[in-house]
Amino acid sequence: MTPLEPDIKNxxxxxxxxxxxxxxxxxxxxxxxxxxxxxxxxxxTVVKLLxxxxxxxxxELSERIRAxxxxxxxxxxxxxxxxLVVRERSKEDRRVVKIRLTDKGxxxxxxxxxxxxxxFRQALSSLTKDEVRDLLRILAKLTKKAKTIIRxxxxxxxxxxxxxxxxxxxxxxxx
Amino acid sequence: MTPLEPDIKNxxxxxxxxxxxxxxxxxxxxxxxxxxxxxxxxxxTVVKLLxxxxxxxxxELSERIRAxxxxxxxxxxxxxxxxLVVRERSKEDRRVVKIRLTDKGxxxxxxxxxxxxxxFRQALSSLTKDEVRDLLRILAKLTKKAKTIIRxxxxxxxxxxxxxxxxxxxxxxxx
DNA sequence: GGCAAGTAGTTCGTACGCGAAATATTAGTC
DNA sequence: GACTAATATTTCGCGTACGAACTACTTGCC
Numbered sequence: 001m002t003p004l005e006p007d008i009k010n011x012x013x014x015x016x017x018x019x020x021x022x023x024x025x026x027x028x029x030x031x032x033x034x035x036x037x038x039x040x041x042x043x044x045t046v047v048k049l050l051x052x053x054x055x056x057x058x059x060e061l062s063e064r065i066r067a068x069x070x071x072x073x074x075x076x077x078x079x080x081x082x083x084l085v086v087r088e089r090s091k092e093d094r095r096v097v098k099i100r101l102t103d104k105g106x107x108x109x110x111x112x113x114x115x116x117x118x119x120f121r122q123a124l125s126s127l128t129k130d131e132v133r134d135l136l137r138i139l140a141k142l143t144k145k146a147k148t149i150i151r152x153x154x155x156x157x158x159x160x161x162x163x164x165x166x167x168x169x170x171x172x173x174x175x
Numbered sequence: 176m177t178p179l180e181p182d183i184k185n186x187x188x189x190x191x192x193x194x195x196x197x198x199x200x201x202x203x204x205x206x207x208x209x210x211x212x213x214x215x216x217x218x219x220t221v222v223k224l225l226x227x228x229x230x231x232x233x234x235e236l237s238e239r240i241r242a243x244x245x246x247x248x249x250x251x252x253x254x255x256x257x258x259l260v261v262r263e264r265s266k267e268d269r270r271v272v273k274i275r276l277t278d279k280g281x282x283x284x285x286x287x288x289x290x291x292x293x294x295f296r297q298a299l300s301s302l303t304k305d306e307v308r309d310l311l312r313i314l315a316k317l318t319k320k321a322k323t324i325i326r327x328x329x330x331x332x333x334x335x336x337x338x339x340x341x342x343x344x345x346x347x348x349x350x
Numbered sequence: 351g352g353c354a355a356g357t358a359g360t361t362c363g364t365a366c367g368c369g370a371a372a373t374a375t376t377a378g379t380c
Numbered sequence: 381g382a383c384t385a386a387t388a389t390t391t392c393g394c395g396t397a398c399g400a401a402c403t404a405c406t407t408g409c410c
Contacts, residue, residue: 011307011308011311012295012296012307014311015295015299015307015310015311015314016295016296016299018311018314018315018317018318019194019197019295020198020241021318022194022314022317022321023194023195023198024241025321026321031398040365040366041366042365042366042367043365057388057389058388058389058390059387059388059389066195066199067366067367067368068367068368068369069388069389069390070367070368070369070370070389070390070391070392071366071368072367072389073389073390073391074366074367075365075366077390078364093375093376093387093388094374094375094376094388095374095375095376095387095388096375096388096389097388097389097390120187120190120191120194120321121187121191122320122321122324123317123318123320123321123324124187124190125187126316126317126320127313127316127317131313131316132186132187132190133186134309135190135310136186136189136190136193138306138310139190139193139194139197139310140193141301141302141306142193142197142298142299142301143196143298145297145298145301146197146200146201146297146298149204149297206368215394215395215396216395217395217396218395232358232359233358233359233360234357234358234359242396242397242398243397243398243399244358244359244360245361245362245397245398245399245400246396246397246398247359248359248360248361249360249395249396249397250395250396253395253396268357268405268406269358269404269405269406270357270358270359270404270405270406271357271358271359271405272358
């Protein structure tokens with residue numbers, strides 16, 4: 001591929017810096033807003049998700065908030081302890097656990113008007129339609145390339161010498 | 176020409192989705208690459224930072240990797256335990272702790288060619304120069320707006336006059 | 351000099367966040 | 381119907397990640 005020019009390298013770093021900034025600040029603000037309702041960031045996300053969808057399995061929840069099942073188990077544990085949600089085993093498939101808001105959790109959800117990544121949404125509203133389109137197009141191209149790189153890189157786990165053999169080397173992307 | 180269309184909301188969500196995807200996948204891959212050197216993601220970041228700069232105080236390190244001092248203390252603890260870095264009290268200011276790579280740490284750094292956020296860098300190289308410029312310009316505008324929102328929102332936390340009343344329960348600690 | 355205020359780093363408690371292993375249940379095969 | 385593979389969730393160990401409280405040291409001020 002075409003190697004980067006020095007000044008482009010600089011722009012690239014700037015782009016990375018910006019994306020990291022936007023992402024981390026957005027998370028931080030979500031956390032701050034959550035704190036006012038005595039919640040954590042992830043808990044707020046779960047509460048708002050369950051408010052709109054209601055009756056999600058733990059796996060579905062994990063997928064939505066981009067976390068592993070083992071992580072979500074802990075989050076739900078603490079929310080259950082606080083009386084915000086309840087676990088219910090599914091009748092059709094007894095392996096599945098459905099998560100629902102309690103009355104207390106639903107009331108809390110109503111009181112909090114925010115959505116996760118709200119900063120993004122508000123900030124994006126300051127862009128023109130064309131800018132949003134451009135942004136989306138470029139980011140889409142970026143994502144496509146990134147997916148290729150990720151796939152290649154995961155498969156190239158043991159490329160150098162055949163000395164390594166202890167790694168099963170399976171790809172695990174959940175997207 | 177049409178001022179507002181329903182699919183703009185869709186584009187906005189798409190942009191958010193994409194940025195989150197890029198960020199989280201990039202972190203995941205960094206972590207994966209670090210694992211091959213028996214490191215964690217943050218540890219890899221620290222090693223590569225110290226390779227290029229050498230002699231950073233803990234606070235400077237915290238700032239660079241966008242984490243709190245208390246977080247970095249733990250990371251350095253574990254790296255010191257592994258013999259990758261050493262702590263050294265500064266002569267000029269005995270409160271300051273300088274972090275340096277050991278020979279083992281320096282050698283490890285040399286063996287690892289990656290930098291954090293490497294996926295971004297590689298993926299961005301697939302864009303044209305103009306696209307990178309556009310992306311940078313739009314993201315800069317986005318950041319500016321986001322900063323305004325964040326500042327406004329933080330100020331709203333401590334209302335100078337008693338204008339807050341829609342918040343029912345006072346938030347306590349424990350979050 | 352002496353002391354109050356500030357700064358650098360650590361400690362502590364809590365909550366993610368992940369991967370590997372364990373458990374429980376369902377589906378597929380003969 | 382029993383055996384096996386697959387799926388959903390939990391458990392466990394470890395490493396971040398943060399804010400509040402604490403210690404050690406420095407600076408500012410008199």
